[in-house]
């Protein structure tokens with residue numbers, strides 16, 4: 001079946017099997033491998049991407065369900081000149097990662113959280129990221145990073161999209 | 168994990184969905200948010216040959232007051248219900264319980280129609296709906312019919328829905344400022360309830376205490392007789408048949424049902440829930 005999906009501002013039409021998962025579509029069809037697959041059971045959040053403004057676990061969405069949608073992956077966050085998105089910058093500055101496996105999903109979930117709640121409390125960050133597991137950091141620095149990104153201003157909750165590519 | 172092969176059909180209206188269900192028969196499954204169906208398809212516990220995606224039906228997502236009831240479109244996602252102003256004013260238990268489902272990513276996808284149709288005894292919104300009472304509105308080839316919520320869930324993953332019927336709406340009474348409470352017990356933040364209790368105006372429903380969500384009838388009868396909250400809550404597990412798993416054995420689930428019922432009734436009656 002044909003799907004036309006805009007990923008990080010770039011629209012493309014591909015022929016896919018209905019059973020193809022969005023996570024596999026992103027990694028294998030679009031070649032965007034930042035999105036990790038950890039548990040494959042909707043538990044860990046490593047595969048989190050943003051679809052039409054909302055965070056979702058791409059291991060539990062079919063590519064055909066995203067037909068016509070705007071998808072943002074970690075690769076779509078930094079500016080065209082490589083300038084990091086405020087949430088990426090905050091994760092680096094606050095040491096919000098160790099092995100880095102959870103990080104793409106964690107960052108995308110954090111961007112989704114900040115889009116919804118631009119200045120969350122510690123508790124709101126923890127609840128907002130409850131769908132994302134990290135086996136390394138103990139979460140403290142992740143919470144700190146998200147709050148520090150929020151301090152940096154409203155850009156932390158913005159998902160760069162079409163404009164960037166059309167420009 | 169990859170589901171087995173299936174054909175994918177996208178429908179734009181309820182009529183189209185019912186026509187597709189009629190055409191493809193028992194091999195077809197409705198796909199709403201996919202957050203119960205896709206996980207079991209990946210495990211090959213479900214192998215439908217056709218998926219009928221109803222998420223494109225535009226007028227299936229709403230919350231509105233109709234007379235003494237609140238009507239909720241089957242396609243309303245948990246996160247929409249969670250922040251719906253009409254629901255907050257008219258049936259405040261529902262947005263709260265919606266906010267307790269899974270995690271944000273799950274709530275961005277899952278729908279009320281999906282959780283009602285799936286009929287998992289451990290699900291949150293069905294427990295609240297059972298305490299509220301009301302009806303499930305379904306549409307089949309012969310038109311619409313209303314199924315009382317108390318008659319909808321028949322057992323483990325079993326409902327009164329026919330294979331060629333679509334849930335289009337859930338209707339519940341407006342409760343306004345009446346007391347309510349939802350007590351959900353989990354070990355980890357985003358889990359399904361080990362046991363949960365919903366209480367609304369003397370009606371009490373339990374999650375994960377039988378093959379489907381169930382009413383705590385002995386508790387309700389005791390309350391109607393004028394028993395105290397403590398006496399009534401002590402009967403909450405009567406007539407239930409909880410299962411045992413790695414989270415809890417049967418006796419512990421019974422204990423939780425009694426304890427959480429007491430807390431829920433105290434909270435619903437405006438009192439502070441006493442600590443365990």
Ligand SMILES: Cc1cc2nc3c(=O)[nH]c(=O)nc-3n(C[C@H](O)[C@H](O)[C@H](O)COP(=O)(O)OP(=O)(O)OC[C@H]3O[C@@H](n4cnc5c(N)ncnc54)[C@H](O)[C@@H]3O)c2cc1C
Nearest residue numbers: 197199200201202203204269277278280281284290291334
């Ligand atoms: C990681 C994770 C955690 C979760 N945690 C919780 C939790 O804590 N509490 C909880 O209650 N739930 C939880 N859920 C389940 C979640 O609420 C699901 O979204 C919900 O149960 C199903 O809704 P859906 O729209 O995704 O349905 P789908 O998965 O699309 O469908 C589920 C079933 O319902 C049928 N169906 C769907 N819509 C209709 C309709 N309109 N008419 C007829 N049949 C229909 C489908 O054919 C299928 O059989 C969790 C799910 C996941 C993946």
Ligand code: FES
Nearest residue numbers: 038039040045059
């Ligand atoms: S890989 Fe999708 S939630 Fe773990």
Ligand code: FES
Nearest residue numbers: 098099134135136
């Ligand atoms: S940094 Fe290793 S899992 Fe989070």
